[in-house]
Amino acid sequence: MKKKVFILICLCLQLFLQGIPAENIVEDDVFASNTKRRIKTFYSMLIQNKKMDLLHFKPYEIKSILSKKQIITQGYDLKTIYKIIDEAKAFTDGERWDTIVALSFPNGNTVYHQLGEGVLWSYIWLPDGKEVFDTSSEPYLFMRIAIISDSDGYVNVREKPDAHSKIVRRIKENELFYFTPISKAEWYPVYLDEALPCIGYIHKSRIKTYGDFPDWLKKKVKKMRVIILNYMNKKTIIFVLVTIELLMSCVLPLNQEWVGLDAVNTSKDSIFIYLARGHQWSPTVYPDTCLPKDTYVGNINLPHTNDSISGYLVPVAPHDTANVELSLIYCADWKNEALEKFFADYPKMTSWFFISVDSVRKYGYNHVASHNIILARYDLTTSDMKSLNMMIPYPPTESMKGMKIWKPLP
Incomplete structure (x- = not known):
C-alpha cells in the first residue's frame, strides 16, 4: 500500500513540476543563523582542543585542521571570533546545497567556511585561496562566479597582477567567469571555467559577484548549478532532487x-x-x-x-x-x-x-x-x-x- 501511495505521489509531483519554470524550483536557501551556529561550535571545539570528530570530520581532515589552526583562527580568541561570525556575510553564489560564510578578521585576512546541509563541512578556504584539507602538489583553489563591473562594457585581463602588465584577454559585460579571492591582494586570478587554468588577473574593483547580478543572470546561474549531466532532461533532474528531499523529510528529520x-x-x-x-x-x-x-x-x-x-x-x-x-x-x-x-x-x-x-x-x-x-x-x-x-x-x-x-x- 505504501509503495502504491509513493508511486502516486511521484507521478503527481512530476506532472505538477512540468508546469513550473525550472528557475523557480532551485532557490537560494541561506540558513545563515543555523550555519553560523555550526561555525561557532567548530571554533569553540578547535580552540578548546575538543574532539573534532564529533563534527563528522575524517581523521586526515582533523589532522589538516589542527596543523593549520593558527591560520584558521588567525590567532584570535573565541570571543572575538564569535563577534566576527555574527557580523559575517553568508551567501550561496547560486548553489542549491551549500552556504558560504566569509569570516573577515580584523587583520585583513578572510577565511571562508562552505557548509552543506546538516553538519557537513564541504570546504574551508584559507586567506590564500587554498583549501584546508588539500595536500596535493597542485592546490585546489576557491573559485567564485562573477561578471565584470565597468562602465566601459569590458575589462582587460592582465598577464600579471599589475596595471602595466601585458593584456592577454578582454572579458565583456555579463560574461561569466570565475576568480579566486586572495586576502589583502589587489588583483585576483581569473578563470573561464572552474576546470580550466588561470588566464590572468583582474583588479578586484572590477569584479561583481553573484549577489549583485541582474535577476535574469541569477536565473541562468541557478540553471547551470542544477544541470549535472548534459544528456539528462533538466526537469527530470529537478524532479529527482525535489522528490529525494521530500522523501527525506518524511523518513528523517530535515x-x-x-x-x-x-x-x-x-x-x-x-x-x-x-x-x-x-x-x-x-x-x-x-x-x-x-x-x-x-x-x-x-x-x-x-x-x-x-x-x-x-x-x-x-x-x-x-x-x-x-x-x-x-x-x-x-x-x-x-x-x-x-x-x-x-x-x-x-x-x-x-x-x-x-x-x-x-x-x-x-x-x-x-x-x-x-x-x-x-x-x-x-x-x-x-x-x-x-x-x-x-x-x-x-x-x-x-x-x-x-x-x-x-x-x-x-
Missing part, C-alpha cells in the same frame, strides 16, 4: 543541528563552570546546591586533585567563551523543536556554579567543594537559558533580572 550552552566570562579572572543537571558527568541536581566531591578538573595540572571522573569542570579564560554542553539534534525547526529536544532530559531547575581557578589552585578542588567556596550560583529554568540565547554570562547582567542568582556574602 536538519541535524548542534545545540549547545555556552558560558561567557566577562571578568578579568579565569573561572571554572560546574553545571549540575543530574547525569554521570554532573551527578548533583537542584535542589541539592552543593558541589560534588572527587570531580575531574579539566586538562590542567592542579594540586590536591584526583582523576575520579564523577563530574567535570569547564575552564573559561578571562573575557572568553566556552562551550559547556553540546548535543547533535535531529529536527525540522531550530527555534522550537531543536531546543525542546535539547532540554528534554534537563531538570526543571539547573544550577550553574562559578568557581575561581585561583581558589582551586590554592586549596584543591575537594576543599573548595566541602566549604562551598564559589563566586556565584545561578538556578536557571530552561526558559531562563533560552531567554539568554543559550549564552550564560558571568558576572550576571541586567538581562538576568528576576532570575535566581546567589552570591556569597563578602
Whole structure:
C-alpha cells in the first residue's frame, strides 16, 4: 500500500513540476543563523582542543585542521571570533546545497567556511585561496562566479597582477567567469571555467559577484548549478532532487543541528563552570546546591586533585567563551523543536556554579567543594537559558533580572 501511495505521489509531483519554470524550483536557501551556529561550535571545539570528530570530520581532515589552526583562527580568541561570525556575510553564489560564510578578521585576512546541509563541512578556504584539507602538489583553489563591473562594457585581463602588465584577454559585460579571492591582494586570478587554468588577473574593483547580478543572470546561474549531466532532461533532474528531499523529510528529520550552552566570562579572572543537571558527568541536581566531591578538573595540572571522573569542570579564560554542553539534534525547526529536544532530559531547575581557578589552585578542588567556596550560583529554568540565547554570562547582567542568582556574602 505504501509503495502504491509513493508511486502516486511521484507521478503527481512530476506532472505538477512540468508546469513550473525550472528557475523557480532551485532557490537560494541561506540558513545563515543555523550555519553560523555550526561555525561557532567548530571554533569553540578547535580552540578548546575538543574532539573534532564529533563534527563528522575524517581523521586526515582533523589532522589538516589542527596543523593549520593558527591560520584558521588567525590567532584570535573565541570571543572575538564569535563577534566576527555574527557580523559575517553568508551567501550561496547560486548553489542549491551549500552556504558560504566569509569570516573577515580584523587583520585583513578572510577565511571562508562552505557548509552543506546538516553538519557537513564541504570546504574551508584559507586567506590564500587554498583549501584546508588539500595536500596535493597542485592546490585546489576557491573559485567564485562573477561578471565584470565597468562602465566601459569590458575589462582587460592582465598577464600579471599589475596595471602595466601585458593584456592577454578582454572579458565583456555579463560574461561569466570565475576568480579566486586572495586576502589583502589587489588583483585576483581569473578563470573561464572552474576546470580550466588561470588566464590572468583582474583588479578586484572590477569584479561583481553573484549577489549583485541582474535577476535574469541569477536565473541562468541557478540553471547551470542544477544541470549535472548534459544528456539528462533538466526537469527530470529537478524532479529527482525535489522528490529525494521530500522523501527525506518524511523518513528523517530535515536538519541535524548542534545545540549547545555556552558560558561567557566577562571578568578579568579565569573561572571554572560546574553545571549540575543530574547525569554521570554532573551527578548533583537542584535542589541539592552543593558541589560534588572527587570531580575531574579539566586538562590542567592542579594540586590536591584526583582523576575520579564523577563530574567535570569547564575552564573559561578571562573575557572568553566556552562551550559547556553540546548535543547533535535531529529536527525540522531550530527555534522550537531543536531546543525542546535539547532540554528534554534537563531538570526543571539547573544550577550553574562559578568557581575561581585561583581558589582551586590554592586549596584543591575537594576543599573548595566541602566549604562551598564559589563566586556565584545561578538556578536557571530552561526558559531562563533560552531567554539568554543559550549564552550564560558571568558576572550576571541586567538581562538576568528576576532570575535566581546567589552570591556569597563578602
